[in-house]
Amino acid sequence: MLSYQHGYHAGGFADVHKHAALCLLLAHLGRKPAPFCMIDSHAGRGLYDLTGEQAGRTGEWQAGIARLIESAPTDESLQPYLDVVAGFNKAGGDLVTYPGSPSIAARMMGAADRLLLIEAHPAEHAALRGVFRRDRRVHIHKRDSFEALPGLIPPAERRGLALIDPSYEIKAEYRSVPVMVGSALRRWPTGIFAIWYPLLPDDRHGPLVAGLDALARPVLIAELTGPAGSPAPGPANSPANGPAIRQGLRGTGLAVINPPWRFDESLAAAGAAIARCLFGANGNHTVRVTGDRP
Ligand SMILES: C[S@@+](CC[C@H](N)C(=O)[O-])C[C@H]1O[C@@H](n2cnc3c(N)ncnc32)[C@H](O)[C@@H]1O
Known part of the structure; x- marks a missing residue:
């Protein structure tokens, strides 16, 4: 039960x-x-109302996207993201809508590209269907991603990206995600795989990164850290808030397999700008490559 x-x-x-x-x-x-084809294995609801009850209870977006926009960074590497977010809001108006990964992808894709979404939570899935009901490029699966992903890979296009963005409600996912990625990679060796993970004080992401490293190909690891305890705690004891995940979140990580050429440089620039805008002197962003074997 999610x-x-x-x-x-x-x-x-x-x-x-x-x-x-x-x-x-x-x-x-x-x-x-x-x-190209993008597969989003943990899609969420696709679009978020920043004036709604959930966003209002934690206020995390105010310390995130709102602060970034207020800082008005001019770094080229951030412009695609800032442009997409701006496109979901009225020019010159308040920030009221935030696009999730499916909406970001749909906005940046062309007419011939495809977006495959997997979401198992009934309410999130229903909302996601509503967002994309008129978009024929988008295919939505209400299934467990660990079961559904192998059947969707490799996509016919062969070019593309799989975003793996679990909620890590189940601690075993730190070990099962690299296994899932390993089997997906065997079926789709040229696919780009981006795997998100939280940085918690007990470093429970260790097995995840080690498991990805064991896949024996270079893995780009990008990590952003802020002051201890960020973001603002909010009502962390609400079960839906994922207390086990968010309490004491000290940073955020992204592992990318088969990164495009010079992606490391553009992500390093974007990450440094985000660290500066959101956390000032307390922010840090690192990009490294692990598993780089001859
Ligand atoms: C972190 S959220 C996704 C956020 C989204 N990718 C974005 O960036 O906007 C994770 C989502 O995965 C869903 N989820 C968790 N475990 C799942 C599973 N085994 N199969 C399918 N969906 C799952 C949750 O319901 C939740 O909506």
Whole structure:
């Protein structure tokens, strides 16, 4: 039974980092004329109301996307992300809507590209269906992603990206996600895989990163950290708020397999700008490559 709902965290600093990186990957895929496919294995509801009850209870978006926009960064690497978010809001008006990864992808894709979404939570799935009911490029699966993903890979297009963004409600996912990615990679060796993970004080992401490293190919690891205890705690004891995940979140990580050429440089620039805008002197962003074997 899934209880996590991303509405509490939409637009928070982890989303800012993950979605800025996602925009860079999508911009890369969109540069060539051949169609591509994006698979979002943990899609969420697709679009978030920042004036709604969930966003209001934590206020994470205010310390995330709102602070980034207020800082008005001019870094080129952040512009695709800032442009997409702006496109979901009225020019010159308040920030009221935040696009989740499916909406970001749909906005950056072309007419011939495809978006495959997996979401198991009934309410999140129903909302997601509502967002994309008129978009024929989008295919939505209400299934467990661990079961559904192998059947969707490799996509016919061969070019593309899989975003793996679990809620880690189940601690075993730190071990099962690399296994899932390993089997997906065997079926789709040229696919780009982006895997999100939280940085918690007990470093429980260790087995996840080690498991990805064991896949024996270079894995780009990007991590953003802020002051201890960020973001603002909010009502962390609400079950839907994912207390086991968010309490004491000290940072956010993204592992990318088969990153595009020079993605490391653009993500390093974007991450440094995010760290500066959101956390000032307390922010840090690192990009490294693990598993780089001859
Ligand atoms: C972190 S949220 C996704 C956020 C989204 N990718 C974004 O960036 O906007 C994780 C989502 O995965 C869903 N989920 C968790 N475990 C799942 C599973 N085994 N299969 C399918 N969906 C799952 C949750 O219901 C939740 O909506």
